Amino acid sequence: MRIIVLGGDGYLGWPTAMHLAARGHEVWAIDNYLRRQIALETCSEPLIPTPNLTDRAAIYQTLTDQRIHVTIGDCTDRTVMAQLFAEARPDAVVHYAEQPSAPFSMMGYDAARRTLRNNLEATFNTIWACLEHAPDCHIVKLGTMGEYGTPNIDIEEGWIEIEHKGRKEKFLFPRAAGSLYHTTKVLDTDLLWFYVRIHGLTVTDLMQGPVYGLATPETDLDERLLPNFHYDDIFGTVVNRFLVQAVAGVPLTVYGSGGQTRGYLNLNDTLQCVELAIARPPAAGELRILNQFTETFTVNDLAERVAGAGRAIGLDVPIKPIANPRKEREQHYYQPVHSGLIELGLEPHLMSEEVLVAMLERVRRYADRIDRARILPRVRWN
Amino acid sequence: MRIIVLGGDGYLGWPTAMHLAARGHEVWAIDNYLRRQIALETCSEPLIPTPNLTDRAAIYQTLTDQRIHVTIGDCTDRTVMAQLFAEARPDAVVHYAEQPSAPFSMMGYDAARRTLRNNLEATFNTIWACLEHAPDCHIVKLGTMGEYGTPNIDIEEGWIEIEHKGRKEKFLFPRAAGSLYHTTKVLDTDLLWFYVRIHGLTVTDLMQGPVYGLATPETDLDERLLPNFHYDDIFGTVVNRFLVQAVAGVPLTVYGSGGQTRGYLNLNDTLQCVELAIARPPAAGELRILNQFTETFTVNDLAERVAGAGRAIGLDVPIKPIANPRKEREQHYYQPVHSGLIELGLEPHLMSEEVLVAMLERVRRYADRIDRARILPRVRWN
Numbered sequence: 232m233r234i235i236v237l238g239g240d241g242y243l244g245w246p247t248a249m250h251l252a253a254r255g256h257e258v259w260a261i262d263n264y265l266r267r268q269i270a271l272e273t274c275s276e277p278l279i280p281t282p283n284l285t286d287r288a289a290i291y292q293t294l295t296d297q298r299i300h301v302t303i304g305d306c307t308d309r310t311v312m313a314q315l316f317a318e319a320r321p322d323a324v325v326h327y328a329e330q331p332s333a334p335f336s337m338m339g340y341d342a343a344r345r346t347l348r349n350n351l352e353a354t355f356n357t358i359w360a361c362l363e364h365a366p367d368c369h370i371v372k373l374g375t376m377g378e379y380g381t382p383n384i385d386i387e388e389g390w391i392e393i394e395h396k397g398r399k400e401k402f403l404f405p406r407a408a409g410s411l412y413h414t415t416k417v418l419d420t421d422l423l424w425f426y427v428r429i430h431g432l433t434v435t436d437l438m439q440g441p442v443y444g445l446a447t448p449e450t451d452l453d454e455r456l457l458p459n460f461h462y463d464d465i466f467g468t469v470v471n472r473f474l475v476q477a478v479a480g481v482p483l484t485v486y487g488s489g490g491q492t493r494g495y496l497n498l499n500d501t502l503q504c505v506e507l508a509i510a511r512p513p514a515a516g517e518l519r520i521l522n523q524f525t526e527t528f529t530v531n532d533l534a535e536r537v538a539g540a541g542r543a544i545g546l547d548v549p550i551k552p553i554a555n556p557r558k559e560r561e562q563h564y565y566q567p568v569h570s571g572l573i574e575l576g577l578e579p580h581l582m583s584e585e586v587l588v589a590m591l592e593r594v595r596r597y598a599d600r601i602d603r604a605r606i607l608p609r610v611r612w613n
Numbered sequence: 614m615r616i617i618v619l620g621g622d623g624y625l626g627w628p629t630a631m632h633l634a635a636r637g638h639e640v641w642a643i644d645n646y647l648r649r650q651i652a653l654e655t656c657s658e659p660l661i662p663t664p665n666l667t668d669r670a671a672i673y674q675t676l677t678d679q680r681i682h683v684t685i686g687d688c689t690d691r692t693v694m695a696q697l698f699a700e701a702r703p704d705a706v707v708h709y710a711e712q713p714s715a716p717f718s719m720m721g722y723d724a725a726r727r728t729l730r731n732n733l734e735a736t737f738n739t740i741w742a743c744l745e746h747a748p749d750c751h752i753v754k755l756g757t758m759g760e761y762g763t764p765n766i767d768i769e770e771g772w773i774e775i776e777h778k779g780r781k782e783k784f785l786f787p788r789a790a791g792s793l794y795h796t797t798k799v800l801d802t803d804l805l806w807f808y809v810r811i812h813g814l815t816v817t818d819l820m821q822g823p824v825y826g827l828a829t830p831e832t833d834l835d836e837r838l839l840p841n842f843h844y845d846d847i848f849g850t851v852v853n854r855f856l857v858q859a860v861a862g863v864p865l866t867v868y869g870s871g872g873q874t875r876g877y878l879n880l881n882d883t884l885q886c887v888e889l890a891i892a893r894p895p896a897a898g899e900l901r902i903l904n905q906f907t908e909t910f911t912v913n914d915l916a917e918r919v920a921g922a923g924r925a926i927g928l929d930v931p932i933k934p935i936a937n938p939r940k941e942r943e944q945h946y947y948q949p950v951h952s953g954l955i956e957l958g959l960e961p962h963l964m965s966e967e968v969l970v971a972m973l974e975r976v977r978r979y980a981d982r983i984d985r986a987r988i989l990p991r992v993r994w995n
Contacts, residue, residue: 309722309726340691340741340745343737343741344734344737347733347734347737348730348734351729351733351800352726352729352730355725355726355729359722359725363722382782382784383780383781383782384775384776384777384778384780384781384782385777385778385780391775391777393766393773393775393787394766394776395766395767395773396766396767398765398766398767398946399765399766400764400765400766402764402787402789403787403789405775405784405785405787406803407784407785407806407807407810408807411807414803414804414807417803418733418800418803418804421788421796421799421800421803422796422800424789425789425790425793425796428789428940429940429994429995430995558810558811564780612811613811613812
């Protein structure tokens with residue numbers, strides 16, 4: 232298949248581009264380095280330096296003879312997208328091209344507006360690039376489990392049938408996200424659903440939980456192919472952050488009472504899920520929504536697991552609850568359905584001690600690059 | 614009270630500004646003439662020429678000695694909004710500053726993007742102007758009944774309690790709008806709800822049905838104070854369009870089978886509703902949602918009523934169903950609750966034959982200005 236990866240330089244975009252190329256697909260990757268730029272601006276560069284996207288693709292091609300076509304450009308620019316879609320004539324487009332940091336989106340007016348504009352307009356342009364250049368293209372959009380928030384009822388996979396005063400209707404599952412970043416993904420879903428209803432686009436919206444991990448079969452070919460591994464408070468996801476804290480000897484920073492429960496998944500499972508979504512598309516003109524995670528944990532669970540893995544390799548890993556910089560429920564009901572991807576064939580890589588130990592050992596090789604100043608939260612919700 | 618009207622040059626904005634000034638409030642009106650510009654671009658100028666906002670405010674002041682402060686500027690420009698809010702120190706802001714045409718939003722990429730960007734960023738800047746300059750200011754936002762679409766269950770006032778698998782939660786009522794314009798208002802509500810939850814803004818989101826009418830106590834002072842009365846397919850609301858068609862001797866253009874049901878209200882009731890919302894704000898930190906209409910009609914009902922009023926003054930008014938340019942259900946369940954504004958004190962002006970006859974007679978004075986070319990639909994949904 233011919234596949235475009237929007238945001239192909241990202242933590243998930245780059246491993247996805249390689250993974251799809253390794254499976255024999257023809258892959259185009261586009262990125263405007265927005266995340267790298269914001270990381271620079273906020274002193275949040277990743278733990279491990281990574282070559283730029285053009286160079287990474289060249290290294291990957293040298294090692295595998297598989298070509299990833301690279302465009303450096305902005306998905307909010309219609310001309311860039313038109314040229315890319317006309318050239319690629321894609322069967323599927325994987326849309327990761329969003330400002331991905333919740334804390335960044337809460338830093339103030341400029342950061343919030345940049346997040347809102349980039350994310351909405353990248354989605355809008357993806358929709359229109361399909362309408363104008365590839366109407367049968369399957370859009371695989373990365374949403375987030377954070378769109379749902381933490382309601383007091385079971386979270387279904389995107390849709391819910393409501394019975395009210397003796398009548399029934401099926402609706403998008405109501406959403407109430409906890410940051411502006413997560414809210415832009417709610418708006419994305421609204422926008423996609425509108426264009427699906429009116430113009431018959433074919434969309435899979437993957438409601439993904441926080442991802443952890445840094446090794447995939449493709450990144451293992453060469454250290455220069457590793458994804459951007461962030462451990463800072465802006466771009467680092469919680470498990471990755473805890474692993475670096477464990478190596479650095481910094482107490483694990485549990486926000487608040489630590490009862491916040493979320494669904495997590497291994498980076499390799501993100502690749503599997505995206506691949507499965509592409510291989511088994513929904514019916515034409517359908518908006519399919521899948522909840523993409525494999526296990527739920529509280530923040531306290533995660534801290535205990537990382538501490539346990541640390542002890543297994545001789546690290547002393549204290550845990551230290553700190554004031555929660557976010558506005559969120561710290562104790563809450565959380566029962567999200569996530570059977571759709573399993574039914575499509577997902578075989579989960581669970582968070583075993585072995586997996587965590589392997590990550591700790593890899594992080595340890597870069598221990599001297601850890602900057603402790605970027606571990607504690609620098610952004611408060613209000 | 615000190616009140617800002619965003620979009621103060623509009624069909625509703627201008628009568629609202631005068632109405633609030635007449636009630637003794639100190640009023641600031643801002644507009645960037647986006648609607649006038651789009652009307653020019655699409656050959657959709659209003660039936661009755663209107664002076665610009667600065668001149669209208671001067672005419673109104675000459676007649677009443679009441680001053681309306683005018684800013685010509687763009688609500689998506691942070692600097693403009695900061696200056697306005699710093700000067701006005703508003704107790705309330707009425708937000709009409711949106712591209713208001715559903716057909717325009719469906720004309721293609723450029724029109725859609727302009728609608729999305731203008732509407733979202735005007736709302737975003739209103740939120741931030743309040744956060745930064747007037748945190749206690751009550752935002753009165755004009756939403757639309759179109760946000761809900763036409764679900765198969767009763768439409769509540771903004772919120773619904775869902776019981777699911779033995780547990781309960783209260784959510785925003787799920788929305789599925791029928792045009793990109795209406796969808797931008799869904800996104801507005803999502804955005805407002807996010808900032809209410811996190812930052813404690815105080816918001817009333819008025820889900821308004823189509824408005825008809827052109828006379829209010831203030832516009833009756835002088836013809837130059839009339840609102841922009843559109844009868845074209847782009848900006849004209851259905852009742853106003855039918856009235857002009859009746860005067861012009863053009864058969865009333867019912868879209869499709871005409872069973873589409875909506876909630877309607879008189880322009881004077883919009884003024885009452887906005888005034889009541891301001892006078893009786895919700896609790897601080899609350900998002901109050903009210904369904905703003907007084908009566909529901911099918912399109913066929915409206916055509917019959919206009920035809921009947923026409924006959925009463927000697928006009929022959931044929932009705933001619935045409936192919937529906939929109940993608941919408943033409944026969945559907947429609948039972949929206951609308952008791953909130955009545956409880957606040959709304960006294961409806963219903964759509965009597967007398968009201969329609971008075972409008973027909975006023976339109977008749979401008980009969981020679983009617984351009985039949987702009988009556989039939991020029992935009993199809995797909």
